[in-house]
Amino acid sequence: MIGILISLICTLAIMAAFAVFEGQKRTTSSGDDAQQNGSFSLYELERQIRTAGSGLVQGKSYGLWGCPINAVTAGTAQLPKAVAAPFAIWPATTRAMPVLIAKGGVDGSGNALPDVIGVVSGNPAGRVFKAIVSSTPDAVTVGVTNSYGIFAGDYLLGTRTDGSCAVGLATNTPTSPANSITLDANNSLGTGMTNATNVYDLGNAPVLSLFGVNTLTGSLVTYDLLQRPINGAAPGAIPIADGIVQIKALYGIHDGTSGIADQNYIDKWVQPVGVWAIGALTATPIAASNAVNQIQAVRVAVVAQSRLPERITDYKTGATSLTLFGDLPAALQYTITTQPQYRYKVYDTTIPVRNAMISKWF
Numbered sequence: 001m002i003g004i005l006i007s008l009i010c011t012l013a014i015m016a017a018f019a020v021f022e023g024q025k026r027t028t029s030s031g032d033d034a035q036q037n038g039s040f041s042l043y044e045l046e047r048q049i050r051t052a053g054s055g056l057v058q059g060k061s062y063g064l065w066g067c068p069i070n071a072v073t074a075g076t077a078q079l080p081k082a083v084a085a086p087f088a089i090w091p092a093t094t095r096a097m098p099v100l101i102a103k104g105g106v107d108g109s110g111n112a113l114p115d116v117i118g119v120v121s122g123n124p125a126g127r128v129f130k131a132i133v134s135s136t137p138d139a140v141t142v143g144v145t146n147s148y149g150i151f152a153g154d155y156l157l158g159t160r161t162d163g164s165c166a167v168g169l170a171t172n173t174p175t176s177p178a179n180s181i182t183l184d185a186n187n188s189l190g191t192g193m194t195n196a197t198n199v200y201d202l203g204n205a206p207v208l209s210l211f212g213v214n215t216l217t218g219s220l221v222t223y224d225l226l227q228r229p230i231n232g233a234a235p236g237a238i239p240i241a242d243g244i245v246q247i248k249a250l251y252g253i254h255d256g257t258s259g260i261a262d263q264n265y266i267d268k269w270v271q272p273v274g275v276w277a278i279g280a281l282t283a284t285p286i287a288a289s290n291a292v293n294q295i296q297a298v299r300v301a302v303v304a305q306s307r308l309p310e311r312i313t314d315y316k317t318g319a320t321s322l323t324l325f326g327d328l329p330a331a332l333q334y335t336i337t338t339q340p341q342y343r344y345k346v347y348d349t350t351i352p353v354r355n356a357m358i359s360k361w362f
Helices: 002-050 285-294 354-359
Strands: 069-073 076-079 099-102 116-121 141-143 155-160 165-169 180-182 196-203 207-214 219-224 237-242 244-253 268-270 295-305 321-324 334-337 344-352
Touching: 002 116, 002 207, 002 219, 002 237, 002 244, 002 295, 002 344, 099 244, 099 295, 207 237, 207 244, 219 244, 285 295, 295 321, 321 344
Parallel strands: 069 165
Antiparallel strands: 069 076, 099 116, 116 207, 141 180, 155 165, 155 196, 207 219, 219 237, 244 268, 244 295, 295 344, 321 334
């Protein structure tokens, strides 16, 4: 009996020590997971935003910025079209702008909902300037004055006389002197590039994507606005990283209010509301061009949450909120509600919109 009692006491002591060890292990591993998810999410957002506007550097001078994009993929109209949650706040009409932010609203409890970031860019192999349309385009072909750098499989963006833009997919590599491009009827508008005046080469893998947070699954997700098939089916929203519960973004603006003439200098940060909301920024081609010239950077804050809650015995108190952009004026800050049993990591960075900076000179 004495031996059994001693064995039980030892077992209890071992289990207590094991429980403490497991609690510490869970805390460490959960924190590491949140760190990895947050850093990867920020890396992916930074990679996309830094290249926003690629292939479209001449947009300022030729009425490209702000044009409503029309696109068809696999015979189905994709743009303009409303997008389901978690991108429902994005306008049905997507416009040609390097990067735009749609501000999330608030939920029933007044908590801030994630923003949505939209990026438009191309990956042309050898062309960064427009191609002037040289002949009357139709539903099948479009001729350009110079087809250098345009290859079969490249997506093209044509600016039309009615102020809209048309996406088409080239099926041939055009050659001189005709420089005639044949369009894939299944992945181009039924009217093709009719009434197009200029064509921009977006390469074979352009980015027309939205980035947001699925609050139901707690993950960073992206949505291809062209809905190019993956394994024969439209992909919908694609998860990028787990454990992401919030994204908020600000525009970095140069408007000369600081008195510094350098056009790449950020005079102030603004939320995407009011005159900086998508509707106001793209209301007219002039407004869109001015916006592209003024938006020098995007500041993004990503909040990652551990996947496993801490046991109540492993923590005594915990913060129930955190503040994003705490170094900026209060009007630009966001207060996010948190749960004390979870661990959170906040990643905050400023991303220059490099191609928008370049475009002002062309």
